[in-house]
Amino acid sequence: MTALMIQGTGSNVGKSLLVAGLCRAARKRGIDVAPFKPQNMSNNAAVTADGGEIGRAQALQALACGLAPHSDMNPVLLKPQTDTGAQVVVQGKRVATSEARDYGTLKPRLLDAVLDSFARLSARHDLVIVEGAGSPAEINLRPRDIANMGFACAAQVPVVLAGDIDRGGVIAQIVGTQAVLDPGDAAMVKGFLINRFRGDLRLFDDGYRMIEARTGWPGFGTLPWFPEAWKLPAEDAVDIHTPRRTEGLHVVCLALSRIANFDDLDPLAQEPGVRLTILGPGRAIPGDADLVILPGSKSTRGDLAFLRAQGWDVDLAAHVRRGGHVLGICGGYQMLGRSVADPDGIEGPPGTTPGLGLLEIDTVMTSDKRLTETRATHAATGRAFLGYEIHIGRSDGPDRARPFAHVAGEPEGAATPNGRIAGSYLHGMFRDDAFRAAWLNSFGVQSAGRYDSTVEAVLDGLADHMEAHLDVTGLLALAR
Structure with a gap:
């Protein structure tokens, strides 16, 4: 088994896009790679080749790998129906509707399904790049976690922590995450990277070194804002980008x-x-x-x-x-x-x-x-x-x-x-x-679009962007 997991300091720090870019970068290097997310919460789903459903973000990541979506790529999908309840989809099939207060008792039984899907995916491909959910700093959820450190420890997958500098406080995001993690969980983290930087990269050199000094984790680079990202399918409806037009x-x-x-x-x-x-x-x-x-x-x-x-x-x-x-x-x-x-x-x-x-x-x-x-x-x-x-x-x-x-x-x-x-x-x-x-x-209205070819070109551009600014070779070398 060869795998690497990207976890984030919070929700919406760009994990899905980072995994898609790494998947495409690995594929361009000739590696047989597949995406994996143990647990996702989204009503934006894709139909899979094996007759199931997974999160749309994993379908995009599959495309980045040149693969058809498969239910093993996202074995647990939660589809919210109310503010407190969600449909629970396991390995592509709806198995229950659960209230949030009851889901914690269901989680331990789902870990077997997660590890089962991960094992099958690992057996079929040379590399699996895993996406976490939310943040490992949510330590109140750790005892029954299957999405972040619970999975990483159970499957012995090394972790890289991604922080989002665009929202501010990225030093606290990463240093604070280490501070609240259990030592065993912290030991699974092999480094960090900074996402969504705008401006002169040299202005963050001191901050970058401070994170390395405070955590002891090596940095794998700072990724500038990728302006073409809006052309890729968004995971959350709030992220849908609509160009400002006054006509049409x-x-x-x-x-x-x-x-x-x-x-x-x-x-x-x-x-x-x-x-x-x-x-x-x-x-x-x-x-x-x-x-x-x-x-x-x-x-x-x-x-x-x-x-x-x-x-x-x-x-x-x-x-x-x-x-x-x-x-x-x-x-x-x-x-x-x-x-x-x-x-x-x-x-x-x-x-x-x-x-x-x-x-x-x-x-x-x-x-x-x-x-x-x-x-x-x-x-x-x-x-x-x-x-x-x-x-x-x-x-x-x-x-x-x-x-x-x-x-x-x-x-x-x-x-x-x-x-x-x-x-x-x-x-x-x-x-x-x-x-x-x-x-x-x-x-x-006359159409001017070539949608699928545009998405493919943007994925190629994202991979090139990551190769130019991150230590992709070092990241892939972490996988074991």
């Missing part, structure tokens, strides 16, 4: 409280002819919106209540009266209908919630979860595309007679008679350049 097709996406699979928006954000707005709570839908997207959600009925609390139901009705377009994707598609029923309480308390009534369909939640890549043909443009499904529930009603697409000759999704309101269960449709071009053309 105005697409407004509602930032639901349990928004899921929001990477559907990434290809649109990169189109120069599109002005994308991620609309946060408390803000009205702009009157100049051309298209409003209702994205996926991990809690359809819960987000219907959230949507109404923002007054977006009233705004949507006004948008439709003005002749605006609406697209619902997955959970957003379900919300557009007349009702959403959850008789078995799969996503929350059993019951039925009135939908927005913009599509003549009704949805019933079922225990069966559909996880698959799907080839479809868009009904309006005739363009074929590859998407994926990751949902529970069945939707039916009169508007299904006008499908959004066809899958294996069968109707998929629904649309109103004038076609201005449509919904589909298919995620990932906009990644297909030809379909996206045809779809944008229907709005009078």
Whole structure:
């Protein structure tokens, strides 16, 4: 087994991107490398080749390695449904819904699954680069930890600690982390690196040496800010970068409280002819919106209540009266209908919630979860595309007679008679350049994007950036 783990001094310090860059750098050196994250918490998931689901960040890391996503790359995925509860996905399959207060008792049983997946992945590849979650400094969680030092110690994987200088206090981040770690855990840390530096690198030389002197850990370099990072899929919805544009097709996406699979928006954000707005709570839908997207959600009925609390139901009705377009994707598609029923309480308390009534369909939640890549043909443009499904529930009603697409000759999704309101269960449709071009053309917009090739080029650029500023050779030499 040869492996290296990148842990962070906190959440959102850039661990996912660092692992993706290291994976691509290792691959460019001819190493057979794979990504691994013991535990992730995200509603942004990807369908795997073995019929499961993992965090979208691990799917990006798999791409960096030249691999298809596999459930072993992220054996425990937590998908929040409420402020205190989450769906627990183990090795790609949903096994439970757990409240936060009860999850600690479940963790020890999950470590076996984590180590099992890690062993299989290690046996298939020459190098595994592991991403931690949150911070090892959360020592209150250490007794049952499976995401950071609990995993590193159990699997005997060396750790490099990453700090984020952009948020300030990076010396305290790293020195403070060492100060609270148990000596056995601290011994697993073999060095540190600094992420997201802006400006003259020489100005941090003294700080860098102070960290080395205080901790006794060697530094592996300071990585300057990578400006192209926004073109890679974001792990958290708050990280979606939307270029500031004042012209173009105005697409407004509602930032639901349990928004899921929001990477559907990434290809649109990169189109120069599109002005994308991620609309946060408390803000009205702009009157100049051309298209409003209702994205996926991990809690359809819960987000219907959230949507109404923002007054977006009233705004949507006004948008439709003005002749605006609406697209619902997955959970957003379900919300557009007349009702959403959850008789078995799969996503929350059993019951039925009135939908927005913009599509003549009704949805019933079922225990069966559909996880698959799907080839479809868009009904309006005739363009074929590859998407994926990751949902529970069945939707039916009169508007299904006008499908959004066809899958294996069968109707998929629904649309109103004038076609201005449509919904589909298919995620990932906009990644297909030809379909996206045809779809944008229907709005009078010319596409200029090559999305997948752009992502590949950015990953190559990230690897080169890391090679130029970090001791990548030294980092890879730590793996054992």
